[in-house]
Amino acid sequence: MSKIVELKNVWKIYPGGTKALRDVSLSVEKGEFVGIMGPSGSGKSTLLHIVGGLDRPTEGEVKVFRRKLSTMNEDQLAEFRKSKISYIFQFYYLMNDFTVLENLTLIGRILGVENYREKAFELLEFLRLTHRLKHKPNQLSGGEQQRAAIGRALMGEPSLILADEPTGNVDHEEGERIFHLFKMLNGEKKITFMVATHNPDLKPFFDRIIYLRDGQLAGEEKLG
Ligand SMILES: Nc1ncnc2c1ncn2[C@@H]1O[C@H](COP(=O)(O)OP(=O)(O)OP(=O)(O)O)[C@@H](O)[C@H]1O
Numbered sequence: 001m002s003k004i005v006e007l008k009n010v011w012k013i014y015p016g017g018t019k020a021l022r023d024v025s026l027s028v029e030k031g032e033f034v035g036i037m038g039p040s041g042s043g044k045s046t047l048l049h050i051v052g053g054l055d056r057p058t059e060g061e062v063k064v065f066r067r068k069l070s071t072m073n074e075d076q077l078a079e080f081r082k083s084k085i086s087y088i089f090q091f092y093y094l095m096n097d098f099t100v101l102e103n104l105t106l107i108g109r110i111l112g113v114e115n116y117r118e119k120a121f122e123l124l125e126f127l128r129l130t131h132r133l134k135h136k137p138n139q140l141s142g143g144e145q146q147r148a149a150i151g152r153a154l155m156g157e158p159s160l161i162l163a164d165e166p167t168g169n170v171d172h173e174e175g176e177r178i179f180h181l182f183k184m185l186n187g188e189k190k191i192t193f194m195v196a197t198h199n200p201d202l203k204p205f206f207d208r209i210i211y212l213r214d215g216q217l218a219g220e221e222k223l224g
């Protein structure tokens with residue numbers, strides 16, 4: 001097995017002094033479907049941001065795909081993320097001036113995805129958004145925006161998907177559908193997932209759950 005993500009003694013102290021991560025060491029193997037759970041404020045989003053190179057740790061070492069993120073400058077990090085990592089944010093970050101369809105096709109074009117229009121249509125059909133193709137994000141419900149953001153994250157060919165509460169705003173059934181889609185991508189394309197969630201109903205989907213509490217590792221549960 002090869003380690004896709006490796007954190008060693010990682011600390012994140014925000015300006016103002018909040019210790020959001022305290023001496024966290026963990027690793028994730030290629031092809032794993034890992035859950036990150038813990039109370040609000042325990043450091044889940046911070047952890048995903050640091051793994052995704054969106055934020056830097058105060059101390060400690062972060063390796064993703066065997067590369068030390070601390071050795072990369074911002075441009076190198078951006079390029080690295082673009083080619084290999086997809087991020088599904090807790091707060092969607094869709095492009096507000098563009099329609100749902102354009103939010104997907106523009107990314108497809110930037111990433112050089114073959115047949116990106118077909119791919120966008122397929123994803124939006126699966127995510128039950130075909131009746132909203134021409135809507136802009138501010139004309140959508142929270143759950144619809146979330147599904148569009150998921151569609152956008154799946155446009156490329158990422159090796160690692162970092163998802164922060166990806167089903168926080170959809171109903172139970174839709175949440176399960178999205179997790180089934182994730183599991184399918186995990187199985188068929190060997191995409192590694194790290195998914196932060198509060199929802200205990202989704203626990204059975206995970207191979208392993210990493211628990212955080214007050215910024216520290218508070219245990220691990222092996223499932224699958
Ligand atoms: N940009 C920031 N500046 C200062 N403090 C921050 C910042 N972002 C997060 N924090 C603090 O760091 C701690 C961890 O936050 P984080 O967002 O990682 O938690 P979380 O586990 O994702 O919570 P939630 O379940 O509510 O999303 C919290 O105490 C939070 O207030």
Ligand SMILES: [Mg+2]
Nearest residue numbers: 044045090164
């Ligand atoms: Mg969070």
